[in-house]
Amino acid sequence: MASNKNDKPMDSKVDSIDTNPIIQSVSSINAPENGLTKGLILILASSLLLSFQNVVTRVILSPKSLFGFFDGVVLTKSYANSLLILVLRCLVVLPIMAFIVAPRIYKNTWSDIRSLPLPENATKLKSVLSSGLFLFFSQLCMYIALGSIPTGIATTIFFIYPTITILLMWYLFSDKPSLSLIFAMLSIYIGGFLTIPLTAFSANGEGNFLVGAITAALSGVAFAGYIIMIKNAKMHPAPFTIVNFSIILILGSLILPFMEWQIDQSRFSDLVFGTLILATTTLLGYLLQNFGVPLVGPSLASVIGASGPAVTAVMALVLIGETLNLYQTLGVFLVTLWVVGISLENMKKIQSK
Numbered sequence: 406m407a408s409n410k411n412d413k414p415m416d417s418k419v420d421s422i423d424t425n426p427i428i429q430s431v432s433s434i435n436a437p438e439n440g441l442t443k444g445l446i447l448i449l450a451s452s453l454l455l456s457f458q459n460v461v462t463r464v465i466l467s468p469k470s471l472f473g474f475f476d477g478v479v480l481t482k483s484y485a486n487s488l489l490i491l492v493l494r495c496l497v498v499l500p501i502m503a504f505i506v507a508p509r510i511y512k513n514t515w516s517d518i519r520s521l522p523l524p525e526n527a528t529k530l531k532s533v534l535s536s537g538l539f540l541f542f543s544q545l546c547m548y549i550a551l552g553s554i555p556t557g558i559a560t561t562i563f564f565i566y567p568t569i570t571i572l573l574m575w576y577l578f579s580d581k582p583s584l585s586l587i588f589a590m591l592s593i594y595i596g597g598f599l600t601i602p603l604t605a606f607s608a609n610g611e612g613n614f615l616v617g618a619i620t621a622a623l624s625g626v627a628f629a630g631y632i633i634m635i636k637n638a639k640m641h642p643a644p645f646t647i648v649n650f651s652i653i654l655i656l657g658s659l660i661l662p663f664m665e666w667q668i669d670q671s672r673f674s675d676l677v678f679g680t681l682i683l684a685t686t687t688l689l690g691y692l693l694q695n696f697g698v699p700l701v702g703p704s705l706a707s708v709i710g711a712s713g714p715a716v717t718a719v720m721a722l723v724l725i726g727e728t729l730n731l732y733q734t735l736g737v738f739l740v741t742l743w744v745v746g747i748s749l750e751n752m753k754k755i756q757s758k
Contacts, residue, residue, distance in 0.1 A: 440700040441700065441701055443697075443700055444697045444698070444699070444700025444701035444706075445697075445700075445701055445705075445709070446697075447693045447694075447696055447697030447700065448693070448694065448697040448698070448701060448705075448706045448709045448710070449709060450689075450693050450697075451689075451690045451693035451694045451697060451710075452709055452710055452712065452713060452716060453716065453720070454686045454689055454690040454693070455686070455690055455713065456560070456713065456716045456717040456720045457686055457720060457724075458682075458683055458686040458687065458690070459547075459551060459556050459559070459560055459717055459721075460556050460717070460720055460721050460724055460725060461679060461682050461683055461686070462490065462548055462551045462552075462683065463551045463552070463555075463556040463559075463721070463725070463727075464479075464679070464725060465479045465480055465490060465675075465676070465679045466478070466479070466480055466481075466482045466486065466487070466490075466548075466551060466552030467482065467552065469725040469726075469727075470725070471724055471725060472724075474675065474678065478672075479669075479672045479675045479676050479679060480668070480669075480672075480676065482549075482552030482553060483552075483665075483666070484545075484549060484664065485661070485664035485665055485666035486552070486666050487545060487548035487549045487552055488545055488548075488657055488660060488661055488664065488666070489661060489666045489668075490548055490679075490680070490683070491541075491544055491545055491548055491653065491657055492653075492654060492657035492658060492661055493676075493680045493683075494680060494683045494684050494687065495650050495653050495654040495657065496654060497680060497681065497684035498650060498684045498687050498688060499647070499650045499651060499654055501684075501688060502646060502647055502650060502688065502691070503647045503650075503651075506643075506688060506691070506692065507643035507644065507646065507647055508643075510643045510695055511641050511642075511643035511644070513641070513644075514641075514643045514644045514647065515644070517640065517641060517644040518644045518647060518648060521533065521648070528637075529637075529638055529639065529640060532634045532637040532638040533634070533638050533640060533645065533648050533649075534648075534652065535630075535634045536630075536631050536634035536635055536638060536645075536649060537648060537649045537651075537652030537653065537656075538652065538656075539627045539628070539630040539631035539634060540627075540628070540631045540649050540652075540653060541652060541653045541656050541657070542623075542624075542627040543623075543624045543625075543627035543628040543631060544624070544653065545657075546620040546621070546623045546624035546627065547559065547563060547620070547621065547624040549616075549617070549620040550562070550563070550617045550618070550620040550621035550624060551617075552617075553613050553614065553616055553617025553620070554613075554614055554617030554618060554621070555721060555727045555729065556717055556718070556720075556721040556725075556727060557714065557717050557718025557719075557721050557722075557727065557729060557733075557737055558600045558601075558617075558618070558621075558718075558729070558733060558736075558737075559617060559621045560621075560713055560714050560717040560718070561596065561597060561600050561714040561717075561718070561736060561737045561740045561741075562597045562600060562601075562618055562621035562622050562625065563621050563622075563624050563625045563628070564593070564625065564711075564713060564714050564740050564741075564744050565593055565594065565597055565622060565625040565626075565740075566625035566626070566628040566629040566632070567593075567629075567711075567744055567747050567748075568589075568590040568593050568594070568747075569625060569626050569629035569630075570629040570632050570633065571586060571590060571747075572590075573629055573630070573633050574633075577633070583750075585746075585750065586747065586750065589743040589746050589747050589750075590743075592739055592740075592742075592743045593739070593740050593743045593744065595736075595739060596735070596736040596737070596738070596739030596740035596743070597622070597736060597740060598736070599732045599733065599735055599736030599739065600618075600729075600732075600733045600736035600737065601614065601615070601618050602614065602730075602733075605618065642695065646691065694706070704748070704751060704752035704756070705752065707748045707751065707752070708745055708748040708749060708752065710748075711741070711744040711745040711747070711748045712741060712745065713741075713744075714737050714740050714741045714744070715737055715738065715741040718734075718737045
């Protein structure tokens with residue numbers, strides 16, 4: 406792999422937990438002393454785009470209206486249609502990322518990708534391929550969840566992934582969590598359960614809600630595996646992202662023909678418009694993160710990204726009128742509070758080194 410002056414080798418042991426995949430990938434970049442305000446604005450904008458992306462996905466798969474568009478269901482909620490949206494998004498994003506965005510961010514993008522099959526990069530190749538599989542499963546489960554339950558709840562349950570990462574670090578690297586981290590983990594699980602109504606567990610209750618909650622949790626578990634693989638891959642985020650998106654597109658394209666999906670021709674233009682919004686927010690979010698993280702540092706950027714559950718819930722309320730009951734609101738608050746707490750703990754750990 407070609408070297409970059411900003412890159413530094415990582416230990417085999419995972420030594421930090423961040424709440425954003427791009428932040429994880431560029432965590433070796435040192436933040437300069439100036440430009441803090443600009444960096445904060447960029448990271449905040451990126452977090453807002455991620456929340457907006459979840460809202461748009463929810464709108465495509467449910468009878469919601471966003472700014473007067475998508476009035477009604479663009480695609481009926483199903484596993485096949487969730488996969489269809491994922492494939493369409495990657496179909497738009499991948500060529501732009503591969504041939505325009507990534508080479509401008511990192512000039513050795515393609516040489517790094519071409520070097521992956523070399524024998525000396527066998528371990529790296531396995532990590533990159535594994536990360537792509539984890540990310541594919543995580544995003545597919547998240548899209549299924551967004552079609553089944555409110556956006557803020559799906560995002561909140563997904564944010565159990567820092568706790569899964571901690572457990573994986575403990576199991577794989579004998580990195581035993583502190584008592585404060587264990588308390589934070591338990592609080593996050595309690596908050597996640599509070600967002601699920603009791604009727605979802607009854608025989609005649611909201612079974613669809615339970616499916617959404619389970620797939621959101623599975624998305625978080627898979628995302629934790631993705632984070633671990635990022636650390637093991639030790640690869641610049643530009644080529645790493647291209648390989649990951651390629652895996653998602655290839656897997657989705659291979660599976661989709663065997664599933665029953667159908668596009669309503671009368672809603673075709675809405676689907677195209679929604680796909681373009683998802684692709685645009687993905688690309689902009691990536692760029693904002695890559696320019697913002699070096700300005701504020703990965704730890705502070707991680708703290709900002711940890712506000713995702715609360716930000717998404719508020720955005721869903723404002724844009725599409727999705728309301729939460731008292732217990733669900735409390736659950737969102739608990740998860741957000743303790744995910745931010747884990748990020749702050751990680752920041753202190755890094756600063757003390």
